[in-house]
Amino acid sequence: MIHIPLEKASPVPFIRQIYDGIRSQILSGSLRAGSRLPSSRELAEQLGVSRNVVMESYEMLYSEGFTSTRHGSGTFVAQGASRQAANAAHGIKAEKVSMGYESPQGIINFKPGTPDLHEFPLRAWLQAVKVAYLHPVEDAMGYGQPEGRRELRQAIRDYVVGQRGVACHPDQIIITAGTTQAIGIACHLLLGDRRDVVLEDPITRDIQLIVQGQGGVIHPVTADHNGLVVDELPQGIQPAFIYVTPSHQFPLGGTLPIQRRIALLEYAERTDTYLIEDDYDSEFRFDGPPLSSLHGLAPERVVYIGTFSKTLSPALRTGYLILPPDLISQGRGRKWHCDLHNETPTQLALAHFIAQGGYLRHLARMKRLYARKRTVLEQALGKIFSDRVKILGSATGLHLAARFAGIEFTAELLADLERAGVRAYPAEAHAIRPDRLKDILIIGYGNLSEGQIERGIGLLCSVLERWASDGAKTE
Ligand SMILES: Cc1ncc(COP(=O)(O)O)c(C=O)c1O
Known part of the structure; x- marks a missing residue:
């Protein structure tokens, strides 16, 4: 039986929902080449739709080459239609471009x-947006500079100097x-003449795709519960850069200890390479000082990235x-090339919000809230x-990683969880080298209430x- 969650209230027609559901399972490799799809009659009964609807979806899949038919014996997944197979040659398992984060109503989505x-x-x-729009009109509503508004860059500079130990000038x-x-x-x-890129393994799928999309050759290095295992850094190459999440490894959650930071910097100096520091959520540190x-250890070697997401x-x-x-001028050029500049009123509103102290107050409040949610989650897991x-x-x-003894989070188990009303995210989906993390779930709690977390x-x-x-019974 294949699992296709049909949404009756969705404006997307059933034909399209069934087509999308099967297509993504073929692309991800969870429906393997050669496997037989249920007959249109069986699937129509299972989903509670008319047989014509299923037949039309099958027709779309067939006409795009996802399936083949054998006379009298049914519809089969065609060879070579899986992205997994196509990407294996590139050393990446990209079953989805999007992580499928959209959550149907009623599902508790971790x-x-x-x-x-x-x-x-x-x-x-x-209030801050209002202030932004009241800014002298030509200034706020015309074209801007690729690097963004000085007001916001100044506010960010003051914030990162004070809170993150990032000494910099707003022009950077x-x-x-x-x-x-x-x-x-x-x-x-x-990525110039050098194409080799060192990534933590696991690391968010998006980064793997961006690096590959720009022609980088990924060298995975294990991330353990403390982050990047520096002893495994590849020898004999000069990477274009090393991408790290040192404050909070994504997804496993480790914090890179100072000894590893120093060893990493020494490696970067030896190979004359840059480090990209993705500091995506370190504002919310609950145990110990920020x-x-x-x-802060090597400003000339580190490209620092922060976000308000x-x-x-x-x-x-x-x-x-x-x-x-040395990278500022090229960086501005590239941003211009992408989209000229970020939208101005949001930049001005954010600058005002930070400068007036609203941002730090908001962070302090959210940190208390997330700390409570984390406690509820840890207690529920422990109990x-x-x-x-x-x-x-x-x-x-906003998430933690949890290893469940003796469990393998297969596609079938995840589908079963979803049927029970809970969506969970396997660490394996972010693995560069497969099969080491099948017993780990990444559990996000930022956008759930305490009650939802417990349920x-x-x-x-x-x-x-x-x-x-069930496993014990079949043994
Ligand atoms: C490691 C990591 N960095 C950064 C981001 C945030 O991306 P953005 O700032 O583009 O929303 C994410 C998204 O969840 C992430 O997983």
Whole structure:
């Protein structure tokens, strides 16, 4: 049986939903080449739709080459239609471009990386937007400079100097459409004659795709519960750059200890390479004092990236790059090439919000809120799973990683969890080298209430127990 979640209230027609559901399972490799699709009659019955609807979806899949038919024996997944197979040659397992974070109603979605959207400081933000629009009209409403508004760059500079130990001048800052664009720009600047790129493994799928998309050759280096394992850094190559998440490794959650930071910098000096520091959510550090940035140790070698996606909202699409002086001019050129500049009123509103103290107040409030949610999550995991679960990294941020003894989070198990009303995210989806992280879930709690967190962990437990007892019965 294949699982296709049909949404009756969706404006997307059933034909398209069924086509999309099967197509993405073929692309991801969870429906393998040669496997037989259910007959149109069976699937129509399973989904409660008319047989014509399923036949039309099958027709679309067939006409695009996703399936083949054998006369009298049914519809089969065609050879070579899986992105997994196509990407294996490139050393990457890209089953999806998007992580499928969109959540159907009623599902408790442990999506990592989303802040509490209900707590966006709307009133203060609207006030700041009003101030932005009242700025002299030609200045705010005309074309701007690629590096972004000076007001915002100054406010960010004051913030990173004070809070993150990043000593820089506002001219080193480029305002970007989030970290995602910042990484794209940094890749463009640093991938010249050198094509080798060192990435933590696992690391967010998006970064793997951006690096590959720009022609980088990925050299994975294991990340453990403390972040990058520096002893494994590749010898005999000169990387274009090394990309790291030292304050809060994504997704495993570790914090890079100072000994590893120093060894990493020594390696960067030896190979004369740059480091990209993705500091995406270190504002929310719950255990111990805030950590300083890697940038503070070697400002001339580190390209620092920050974002407002986790502290305010990903919808603002606002982040920033802090470049060593020799890269500033090229960096501005690349940003201009991408989209001229970030949208001005949001930049002015944000500058006002930070300068008036609203941002720091908001951070302090959110940190208390997330600390409570994290405690609820850790207690629920501990109470329900006891020593069957090991939490790998939870000192910082909006998610934690948890290893479940003896469980393998297969596509079938994840689909079963979803049917039970909970969406969970396997660490394996971010692995560069497969098959080491199948027992780890990444559990995001930023955008869930305390009640949802407790209910979600309860549901997770009941499904895992059912699987364990079904497994025991079939042994
Ligand atoms: C490691 C990492 N860095 C940064 C981001 C944020 O990206 P953006 O600032 O483009 O929203 C994410 C998204 O979840 C992430 O996982």
